[in-house]
Amino acid sequence: MVTAPNFRDKAGLPAGLRTRDLLELLVDGRFRSGDALGEAAGVSRAAVWKLVEQLRAKGLPIEAVKGRGYRLARPVELLDATAIAAELAAVYPEALPLEVLFECDSTNRILLERARTGAAVQALTTEIQSAGRGRWGRNWVAPFGSTLCLSVLWRFPVLAHGLAGLSLAVAVGVAESLEAEGAAIQLKWPNDLLFEGRKLGGILVEIVGEVEGPCAVVIGIGLNLEAGESIAAQAGQPVAALNESIGERARARNNLTARIAAAIANTCKQFETEGFSPFSQRWQRYDLFAGAPVVLILPNEEVRGIARGVDERGALLLERNGELEVRFSGDLQLRLRRDPAA
C-alpha cells in the first residue's frame, strides 16, 4: 500500500514513494499511465519517471509505451515477509526468522558478517542481488523476479561427523522439496541442481569457525525460476528454469521460498545428529552422472574416470583403471563421446 508522502528524502524524491512501492504498482503486468501511478502514490509524473529509470538501471524490465504508460514486462510475485512467514509456519513449526530485503550485494555475505558478530539462526532473501557469489569464486547472476536468492545462517555445536557432505545433504533436502512440488530434479556432484541436464540452481556453503564445530554456516541457494537471456548468457553452461518443469507453480516465489528454507533447516537438524550418512542413498537417487564417463576438473589437473556415486561422507567415487578413487573436491563434467579418452 502506497501512502501519500508529505516530505522529501535526500534524493529529492518523496519519501513515501520508494522504488519498491512503485514496483508494487507495476508488477501485475498491466499498463498504468504516469499520471495514474503518480496519483496512486501522491507524487508527480516526473517523480514516477525518475523512479522508473532507477529501477531500469537495476535491470528491471519496465516497458514504457506512449499513450499507455508503464508496466513490468511480465507479472512477478514480489517477495513478502508476512506471506513467507505464514507459509513457513505451516511447513516448519520451529522458529526460523526470515528477512526480505529489496536489494543487496549478496545474501551470503550479509549473513556471514552477521554470523561473525554472533547472530542466531536466521534466513535472508532479496529481490535484487547485485554481487551474488557462486562456487569457485564465480558470480551468481540473478535477474529480477526470475530467480530465488536465499541464504540460511545455521549454528552447529561440536559435530562428531564434521561438515563434510553438508552441501550435498542440502542439495538432497532441496531436491526432495522441489520434487514434492512436482519438479523433476537431478543432482550433479557435489551440489548442483539440474533439470534435463541443465543447471537449475546452485548451493554455496560458507563457514565461520571450526569445521568440527562449534561453528556457523551460511548456506546460500540460487534457483532459476524462469530462464531469461541474461542468465543464459552469463552462466557459461546450459541453464534451466523451474517453470520448464512445473509451469506456473514456479511463480509462487513466497511459497517456494518458505518450502526451501524449511527444507534447508530440516536438513541441518538431521545432519547435526547423523552427518551425511542418511543422505547418501537419497543423493544417489538424483545422480545425473551415475555410471557416466566424467572428467573432474581441479585447479592444476583434469582427472578422467567413471562416476560411481558418493560415499558416506559425500566424497565422489571415481572409477579409474578398475579401482575406486575417493575425491573430495573439483568440478565434474560429462565426457563427450568425441573425447578421445572417453
Ligand code: BTN
Ligand atoms: C553455485 O555456484 O552453483 C552456487 C551459487 C549460489 C548462489 C546463491 S544466491 C543466494 C546466496 N547468496 C550468494 O551470494 N550466493 C548464494
